[in-house]
Amino acid sequence: MTNERLLFNKNILVAVDESESGRRAVSYVGQILGGMTGFKIIILNVIHEPDEDYFQESLEKEAWLAQHKLKADAMLNDHRQLLIKEGFEPNNIVVRSIILDCPSIADCILTELEKMGCSTIVVGRKGVSRKEEFLFGSVSNKIIHHAHDCTVWVVE
Amino acid sequence: MTALLSQKDIRQMTSRWLPASQHNRHFRIHSDTTDFFRIDYGDVVTLGENSYLIRHNAKEGRFGLDDEIKFWVKRAIDLQTGNLKIIKLVFHEKFTSHIGNIEFQCFRSPKKEARILDLVADHDNFMHGYSIEDESGNIVRVIDFIYGKSLHAYIGNLQIDHQTYFYDLFPEILENFMECVEAVGFLHAHGEKHGDIRRDHIYLDRDNQKYRWIDFDFNYWQKENIYSYDLFGLGNILIFLVGMGDVLIQNLKKKNPHALNALSEEDLNIVFNNRVANLKKIYPYLPESLNRILMHFSKGAKWYYENTIQLLNDLGEVKNM
Numbered sequence: 001m002t003n004e005r006l007l008f009n010k011n012i013l014v015a016v017d018e019s020e021s022g023r024r025a026v027s028y029v030g031q032i033l034g035g036m037t038g039f040k041i042i043i044l045n046v047i048h049e050p051d052e053d054y055f056q057e058s059l060e061k062e063a064w065l066a067q068h069k070l071k072a073d074a075m076l077n078d079h080r081q082l083l084i085k086e087g088f089e090p091n092n093i094v095v096r097s098i099i100l101d102c103p104s105i106a107d108c109i110l111t112e113l114e115k116m117g118c119s120t121i122v123v124g125r126k127g128v129s130r131k132e133e134f135l136f137g138s139v140s141n142k143i144i145h146h147a148h149d150c151t152v153w154v155v156e
Numbered sequence: 157m158t159a160l161l162s163q164k165d166i167r168q169m170t171s172r173w174l175p176a177s178q179h180n181r182h183f184r185i186h187s188d189t190t191d192f193f194r195i196d197y198g199d200v201v202t203l204g205e206n207s208y209l210i211r212h213n214a215k216e217g218r219f220g221l222d223d224e225i226k227f228w229v230k231r232a233i234d235l236q237t238g239n240l241k242i243i244k245l246v247f248h249e250k251f252t253s254h255i256g257n258i259e260f261q262c263f264r265s266p267k268k269e270a271r272i273l274d275l276v277a278d279h280d281n282f283m284h285g286y287s288i289e290d291e292s293g294n295i296v297r298v299i300d301f302i303y304g305k306s307l308h309a310y311i312g313n314l315q316i317d318h319q320t321y322f323y324d325l326f327p328e329i330l331e332n333f334m335e336c337v338e339a340v341g342f343l344h345a346h347g348e349k350h351g352d353i354r355r356d357h358i359y360l361d362r363d364n365q366k367y368r369w370i371d372f373d374f375n376y377w378q379k380e381n382i383y384s385y386d387l388f389g390l391g392n393i394l395i396f397l398v399g400m401g402d403v404l405i406q407n408l409k410k411k412n413p414h415a416l417n418a419l420s421e422e423d424l425n426i427v428f429n430n431r432v433a434n435l436k437k438i439y440p441y442l443p444e445s446l447n448r449i450l451m452h453f454s455k456g457a458k459w460y461y462e463n464t465i466q467l468l469n470d471l472g473e474v475k476n477m
Contacts, residue, residue: 053265053375056248103347103382132258134426134460135388137380 008119008151010039015109015143017045018075021124025155026079029122034086042094042116043079045072046108049101065099072097106142113150122153161185161207166200169235170209174198187291192228192245201232201243203288203296208232208243231301240301241285244269244373246294253376255427261377266295269373272348273297281339283359283370302368307393308356311401318439321400327475329397332360332367334471337390339369341464344383351375353389355396387461388427391453394471395425395433398442398450403432412438422456429455446474 014029016022026043033039047068055061076095083093102108113121123140133141144152161169166183184199195201201208211231215223228247233240250263270287277284285299305313314321336358340350350357352374359368376385396402405424408416415438423434432438433454436447449470452461461467 050377051265051268051375053268054263054377104380106380129258130455131256131427134457135255135258135385136260137384139380142380 009117011042011116011118012039012120012122013042013044013109013113013116013118014079014122015044015046015139016075016079016124017139018071019124019126021126021155022075023079023082023124025122025124025153026082028153028155030083030086030088034083034088036087039088040092040094041083041088042096042118043076043083044109044112045076045095045097046102046105046112047072047097047099048105049099069097069099104137104142106137106139106146109139109143110147113147118150120151120153121147122155124155127156161200161202166207166235169207170200172238173209173233189245189290189294189296190292192230192247195230195245200235201230201296203290203298206298207235208241208298209235210243214242234298242299242301244297244299246296256429263375263377264373265375266297266373268348268351268375269297269371270295272343272372273299275343275346275348276339279339279342280364280366281335281368282372283368297373299370302359302361302370304360304362306356307358307360307367307397308354310360311355311397314400318400319441322398322439322441326397330471330475333394333397334468334475336367336369336393337464337468337471340386340390341468344386344464348372349375349382349386350389351386353386353393355393358393381462383463384460387464387467388453390464390467391450391461392425392428395431395435395450395453398446399432399435399438403435403438405430405432408432408438420456422454424455426453426455426457443474443477445470445477449474 012029014025016025029041049065052061055064076097080093080095084090100108121143123143125140128138140154144154163183166185167179170183171179178198186195186199186201189195189201195210197210197212199210201210209232211233214226214229214231216226228245230243230245231240232243246266247264250261252259253262273285273287276282283299283302285297287295287297290296340353343350350369350372352371357370359370361368405416418437419432419434423432423437425431425433433450434447435450436442436444451457452459
């Protein structure tokens with residue numbers, strides 16, 4: 001057995017989408033850590049770029065992406081305000097919205113987590129049924145099973 | 157570039173396939189297929205250097221429902237070779253599909269099917285064909301006609317008892333089905349999904365005895381695991397094959413109430429709750445290793461297949477028994 005002390009930083013990645021569970025995750029972090037010093041919160045939203053097959057024309061795709069980026073920016077701003085209200089310094093909150101064409105949203109989030117070097121990731125659980133998880137998978141479950149070198153908080 | 161054909165050329169080319177009374181008729185020739193409703197029996201479609209005589213619209217039956225006419229899919233004769241073809245014209249369709257209470261966005265994609273046709277051109281377990289843009293840029297797919305029955309029809313027409321089926325026919329069917337699973341794995345390895353895995357989308361090719369996947373133009377808005385919907389389809393087909401048809405709760409009520417009483421909620425198909433997944437409770441001679449695979453598609457499953465390799469490994473163990 002090793003006595004080496006593991007080092008954890010205070011950077012926390014909160015992965016959100018447009019669902020209520022994402023807002024719950026942000027709210028949880030705000031309530032638990034608001035007012036404490038040293039924490040940096042990164043709120044990440046991955047916009048899942050649809051298959052090129054989904055659009056008949058490239059203009060249609062551009063319009064789709066622009067619309068979703070706008071919506072994501074408004075949502076992230078709302079989350080940021082929520083954290084400020086809970087006592088976080090504005091300069092300790094980073095919001096990021098990225099458009100990615102990825103086979104798995106969970107894999108994309110975990111790649112971003114690694115790049116940002118956060119010790120903790122927070123996700124909200126949507127409560128998808130077993131049937132739905134079987135048919136399409138679950139982002140939070142995949143993060144729980146595949147995340148390594150970090151701690152996962154799952155907010156119910 | 158579309159070949160310019162005269163009425164005389166067309167008459168000459170079509171005379172083999174039309175009754176003498178029609179040899180001197182005037183043919184409608186389409187090089188723009190956008191309005192596929194206008195393309196009718198006896199018309200000619202020209203695509204690049206090739207011309208096709210339209211015979212009729214394709215129909216698709218869906219498990220006991222009446223056949224639906226698919227006006228964008230035509231049966232045709234290749235006027236150069238005389239071979240029968242399926243011509244799939246562009247029909248952009250987006251709709252919300254339901255499985256139980258789960259909604260998901262589906263759409264047809266000619267681009268996807270064209271891409272997959274290129275990818276599987278040398279693969280025995282898929283339909284073959286090519287894609288070409290018509291005069292208006294529509295991606296038309298020209299598919300080689302497969303002579304044979306669908307797997308759905310083949311199993312549905314068997315007139316033997318289950319035990320005989322299981323020992324005499326199933327081993328070969330399993331081997332062929334495993335080739336189909338491998339073929340879907342081939343798509344996944346290339347970042348593609350089949351998208352519409354059903355037992356009537358496998359055809360048993362009469363010429364080479366191969367099982368072949370058809371129809372890849374269906375796509376859906378993927379969520380976390382882009383391949384799990386295909387795996388769900390494979391699981392349903394496997395249960396259908398092992399059971400020599402779907403074992404339905406309503407049929408058991410009449411034919412085998414004893415077996416019905418032995419079933420619990422966890423023995424049913426995870427998605428279609430009127431179908432039995434735990435078939436060993438109906439057919440006790442099924443090997444445990446095979447039944448375990450079926451149970452991964454049941455309501456009682458603790459773990460789901462994430463890819464075709466996992467499913468193939470387990471099926472391989474059954475095959476080698």
